[in-house]
Amino acid sequence: MFNTKTILATLAILAGLAGATVAQAAEDEVHIDKQNWSFAGIFGTYDQNQLQRGFQVFKEVCSSCHSARLIPFRTLAEEGGPSFSEAQVKALAASYTINDPSAAGGTRPGIAADFWPSPFDTEQDARDANGGALPPDFSVLAKARGVHDAFPFWIFNYFTAYSEGGPDYIHALLNGYEAEPPAGFELPEGKYYNHVFPGHAIGMPPPLADGQVTYVAAEGQEAVPETVEQYSRDVAAYMMWMAEPHLAGRKQTGFVVLLFLVLFAGLMYGTKRKIWAGIEH
Numbered sequence: 001m002f003n004t005k006t007i008l009a010t011l012a013i014l015a016g017l018a019g020a021t022v023a024q025a026a027e028d029e030v031h032i033d034k035q036n037w038s039f040a041g042i043f044g045t046y047d048q049n050q051l052q053r054g055f056q057v058f059k060e061v062c063s064s065c066h067s068a069r070l071i072p073f074r075t076l077a078e079e080g081g082p083s084f085s086e087a088q089v090k091a092l093a094a095s096y097t098i099n100d101p102s103a104a105g106g107t108r109p110g111i112a113a114d115f116w117p118s119p120f121d122t123e124q125d126a127r128d129a130n131g132g133a134l135p136p137d138f139s140v141l142a143k144a145r146g147v148h149d150a151f152p153f154w155i156f157n158y159f160t161a162y163s164e165g166g167p168d169y170i171h172a173l174l175n176g177y178e179a180e181p182p183a184g185f186e187l188p189e190g191k192y193y194n195h196v197f198p199g200h201a202i203g204m205p206p207p208l209a210d211g212q213v214t215y216v217a218a219e220g221q222e223a224v225p226e227t228v229e230q231y232s233r234d235v236a237a238y239m240m241w242m243a244e245p246h247l248a249g250r251k252q253t254g255f256v257v258l259l260f261l262v263l264f265a266g267l268m269y270g271t272k273r274k275i276w277a278g279i280e281h
Contacts, residue, residue, distance in 0.1 A: 054238025
């Protein structure tokens with residue numbers, strides 16, 4: 001039988017080990033700055049110009065390796081998104097070749113209803129072209145990634161409606177590459193050092209460089225910097241839109257529902273006071 005002292009000693013050891021593990025995890029955790037996004041907060045909406053720029057970065061840079069298999073071309077013309085014209089979307093879709101067994105020759109030009117095609121025919125082709133690594137699909141990646149807030153700070157996220165962890169992480173990751181790893185860090189062959197990526201050894205080479213994508217400013221608008229910082233912000237916002245294209249509508253609906261519940265609660269309280277006004281209790 002274990003006596004009380006043995007049990008207390010065991011609990012103390014376990015508590016110490018748990019504390020050391022938490023401390024080590026906190027030490028290894030990379031701090032990611034939260035960015036200011038137009039779609040943040042209860043009333044946030046997407047910036048159409050930013051989404052168009054982000055789409056340009058995705059198309060010219062990211063889509064050579066990454067797919068977006070859940071995104072049909074037609075969504076690019078929907079309200080609340082990049083809002084390209086239907087003619088632009090049809091022309092874009094037609095510029096891609098879609099595999100279709102029912103078509104003559106097994107392929108045909110794309111149409112607006114088609115989904116964004118993968119740059120590789122098979123998963124193995126994708127791995128062979130990327131050193132064995134499979135580039136993740138971009139469709140909902142912005143919702144699958146996030147940042148960690150230590151207790152008790154994550155509690156405030158419920159009050160600020162913070163849901164931009166994915167874009168914050170993507171933005172930080174694209175800016176997190178370093179030419180040389182720090183002293184003492186052994187970087188495996190074929191990997192690149194990124195201080196944001198878990199483990200810091202990432203298989204994707206730095207995808208962005210200053211001046212890589214040429215932005216064309218709309219009439220009356222100021223020129224947008226063509227830098228890695230700007231590219232990463234724009235493509236992260238576009239990836240958030242891909243993952244949640246109806247974000248603004250959902251927020252509007254949620255606000256109306258909350259307003260109704262507040263009014264309904266007030267009505268029920270007034271009804272209760274009226275019914276029980278002349279009854280002793």
